[in-house]
Amino acid sequence: MNNRIFKNSLNFLVYIIIGVILYFIISHFITTVKVEGNSMYPNLVNKERVILFPQAKVKRNSVIVFDAHGEDPKAVNNDYYVKRVIGMPGDHISFKDHQLYINGKDVKQNYINKEQQQKGSEYKLGSDILKDWNIAKLSETKWKYNKIAAIVPKGKYFVMGDNRAISNDSRYWGFVKQDKILGVAHTLPWSTNKTARHNINDLAE
Numbered sequence: 001m002n003n004r005i006f007k008n009s010l011n012f013l014v015y016i017i018i019g020v021i022l023y024f025i026i027s028h029f030i031t032t033v034k035v036e037g038n039s040m041y042p043n044l045v046n047k048e049r050v051i052l053f054p055q056a057k058v059k060r061n062s063v064i065v066f067d068a069h070g071e072d073p074k075a076v077n078n079d080y081y082v083k084r085v086i087g088m089p090g091d092h093i094s095f096k097d098h099q100l101y102i103n104g105k106d107v108k109q110n111y112i113n114k115e116q117q118q119k120g121s122e123y124k125l126g127s128d129i130l131k132d133w134n135i136a137k138l139s140e141t142k143w144k145y146n147k148i149a150a151i152v153p154k155g156k157y158f159v160m161g162d163n164r165a166i167s168n169d170s171r172y173w174g175f176v177k178q179d180k181i182l183g184v185a186h187t188l189p190w191s192t193n194k195t196a197r198h199n200i201n202d203l204a205e
Contacts, residue, residue, distance in 0.1 A: 031183070033065055035082055039161035039168065043111060043199040044082065048191055050200075056184035058157065059204040060088050061111075063185045064176070066159075071180060072173045073144045082185060083169050083176075084111075087135075087158030092151050094134035095121055111199035112162050120164030123171050138171060146174035157181075162199075 035048045040063070044050065052065055062085045068075035075081075087093040092103050098118035100107045109117045123130035123138065130137070135158070139149040152158050156175035161167025170176070184204070187197045 032188075033080070033082075033182075033185070036080075039163050039166060040082055040084070041163040043162050043192070043196045044185075044187070045192070048187075050082075050185040050187055050191075052183040052185055054183040058085060058178070058181060058184060060085055061203040061205055063200050064157075064159070064181050065183055065185055066176050066181045068180075071145070071176055072168065074168075074173075080182065081159075081168075083159035083161050083167070085157050086160050086170070087152040089152050089154045089156060091158065092135065093158050094132075096132045096134075098131075111203060112164070116162065116164045121160070124165075125172065133171070139174065142172065143174045149174070155179075 031052045031054070032049050033052050035044045035046060035050060038046050044063070050063075050065075056062075058064060063082065064085060065080055065082050068079045068081045069077050072079070072081070086100070086107075087102065092101075094101045098121075100109065100117070100121060112120075123133050123142070125142075130142075135152070136150045139146050143149075146153075146156075152175060155178045157178070158170045159176050160169045160171065186201045189197075191197075
């Protein structure tokens with residue numbers, strides 16, 4: 001009888017230890033956040049929850065969540081944006097004749113439709129429209145921060161929303177610093193659809 005009590009107590013203790021370890025892993029390496037707005041539509045939708053991996057390495061095409069305060073001049077404390085990484089440190093980014101280029105090579109963007117790849121990717125702010133742009137042109141004439149930049153600086157990233165026509169992103173205010181990034185986002189297994197999950201989870205390179 002004493003042996004059985006001892007074994008049951010030991011099993012209970014093991015479950016507690018496993019629970020504490022799982023809580024530590026989840027709270028330090030995984031969290032969930034809610035998407036606000038439609039700047040990543042159709043791959044992420046308003047109010048959708050995503051998994052955030054704070055320790056994940058940021059790569060080209062990673063979808064990230066970051067603190068926009070100090071990046072976007074209009075952002076305030078606790079303004080968090082979700083965008084896709086387009087330019088890595090050292091990259092030349094340009095948009096010409098409805099085509100996005102990275103380091104002089106045209107970029108395939110199968111995660112969005114032709115309209116967003118082309119007209120949606122223009123710089124449009126009210127009546128101010130740039131059909132063709134590059135970092136040098138944007139930094140010199142449009143940005144409050146990151147003045148006189150020609151490439152993506154070390155420790156920073158150029159980001160854009162998938163819903164380019166409405167996205168407030170690097171075209172309008174500049175780069176995202178590494179230390180502003182909260183983590184890399186992935187969709188929940190049961191959310192959205194297979195194509196959207198692939199476009200968020202599987203395209204980082």
